[in-house]
Amino acid sequence: MMKLLECININKSFGNKKVLKDINLIIPRGKIIGLLGKNGTGKSTLIKLINDLLTPTSGKILVNGKEVGVESKKIISYLPERTYLDKSMTVDQVIEYFEDFYDNFDSKKARKLLRDLDLDTTQKLSKMSKGMQEKVQLVLVMSRKADLYILDEPLGGVDPATRDYILDTILTNFNEGASVIISTHLISDVERILDEVIFIDKGKIILQSDSDELRRKENSSIDEIFRRMFKC
Amino acid sequence: MMFEFDNNIPIYLQLVEQLKIYIISGKINPGERLPSVRDLALQTKVNPNTMQKALVELEELKLVYTERTNGRFVTNDQKLIEKYKKEYADELSKKYFASMESIGFNINESIKYLKSIGGDK
Numbered sequence: 118m119m120k121l122l123e124c125i126n127i128n129k130s131f132g133n134k135k136v137l138k139d140i141n142l143i144i145p146r147g148k149i150i151g152l153l154g155k156n157g158t159g160k161s162t163l164i165k166l167i168n169d170l171l172t173p174t175s176g177k178i179l180v181n182g183k184e185v186g187v188e189s190k191k192i193i194s195y196l197p198e199r200t201y202l203d204k205s206m207t208v209d210q211v212i213e214y215f216e217d218f219y220d221n222f223d224s225k226k227a228r229k230l231l232r233d234l235d236l237d238t239t240q241k242l243s244k245m246s247k248g249m250q251e252k253v254q255l256v257l258v259m260s261r262k263a264d265l266y267i268l269d270e271p272l273g274g275v276d277p278a279t280r281d282y283i284l285d286t287i288l289t290n291f292n293e294g295a296s297v298i299i300s301t302h303l304i305s306d307v308e309r310i311l312d313e314v315i316f317i318d319k320g321k322i323i324l325q326s327d328s329d330e331l332r333r334k335e336n337s338s339i340d341e342i343f344r345r346m347f348k349c
Numbered sequence: 350m351m352f353e354f355d356n357n358i359p360i361y362l363q364l365v366e367q368l369k370i371y372i373i374s375g376k377i378n379p380g381e382r383l384p385s386v387r388d389l390a391l392q393t394k395v396n397p398n399t400m401q402k403a404l405v406e407l408e409e410l411k412l413v414y415t416e417r418t419n420g421r422f423v424t425n426d427q428k429l430i431e432k433y434k435k436e437y438a439d440e441l442s443k444k445y446f447a448s449m450e451s452i453g454f455n456i457n458e459s460i461k462y463l464k465s466i467g468g469d470k
Contacts, residue, residue, distance in 0.1 A: 149396055289391055309354055310396045329359035329399070338356035 119182060121146045121265055121296050122167065127176035129162055129320075136162050138320045140176070144265070144296055149287075149310055151328070152300040153339070154317035155347055160300045161198055163317070164269050167298075168195050180265070191220065194263035198270045200254060204243040208236065208253060219261055227260035230286070248279040255283055259290040266297040272306055280306050305340040314339055318347060350392045360395055364403035365410075367393075372412055372423055373434040383413065383421040 120143050127140035137159045144150060154160050165171040167178055169185040180189035202211055208231065215222045231238060234252060242250055255271060268287070272280050280303075288310055291297050301307055308314075308328060316324040323346075324331075328339055335342050352367045354360060371377045383389065383404075390400040404421060407413045411429060415421050424430065449459040 148398065285394065288394065288396070293387075305356060308356055309360060309394070312396055312398050329361050329402075332357065332359045333362075336357065340356060 123179040125177045128174045130174045148312040149297045151311040151314045159320040192264040194261040194266045196258040196268040208238040221262040230256045248275045268299045272303045308339040361402040365406045380425045381423045
């Protein structure tokens, strides 16, 4: 099977500071992958590189065998850590915006998912709670028929009920054959749905494993293994 | 179907266990068609790949079988279901005796105790 994403010897420095070191990574199709690491270990930088929002200092990133660029942006649906939407827009306006912007955006699906949330789509984003804004963002991102979904801290700062909604929405809506990368430090909340985990620390990948295999080997949860490994 | 999971144990093993209980307890009938992998995964809120792995394991145990175009079914083999039921009952009983032993009951005392609290039913 063709690799969906491949990172080859990626290094990234900001000035003298090495943020990512020799990252080698292969992401196959049809998997949900957890990119797990403490704050400030390079998760978001790696994600921005994959989305071609930053350029690596050295190394190559291939999506479907081709270097990242315009083509890869069409098939990657990205939920950034911080919203880029103009909060003075209404939900209806944002939907139109996404329709204009992305060929693979399914506005019917987005509207259906938003209806399930009992949301008034004539409302401005700025009038909604943080949790609701996060849900709207996620719905938009998951309503694209993408090959790869990259979600950067989708659970940050929301209550447990909203977390459940977000995980359900991810599970229910990713395309068959597509993969999902979820970056998070809230491991216990997501680990149940992960096929594979990648541990990243100080800019290096220190482990990539099937999650059930790891649980079996260590007789404990991914969360526990992570805590033991990265004890401060 | 709603399952509770313990993150310390491989999820697919827990799925195998829970689905086995559904079958041996008759919550899913012999010969009954199972929902699709994706639907089962959604109902139980797990990754479809994990559910697939669990179902393959149940196939190896012969508790479910696949008909090429129709999907997956629970076995019609009552004897086999009984066998797994007995195995599971043995396991539960052993756990009971082990727990009782840890607080100082020997097997006979444990049986007597069970009878004493179950007697009025």
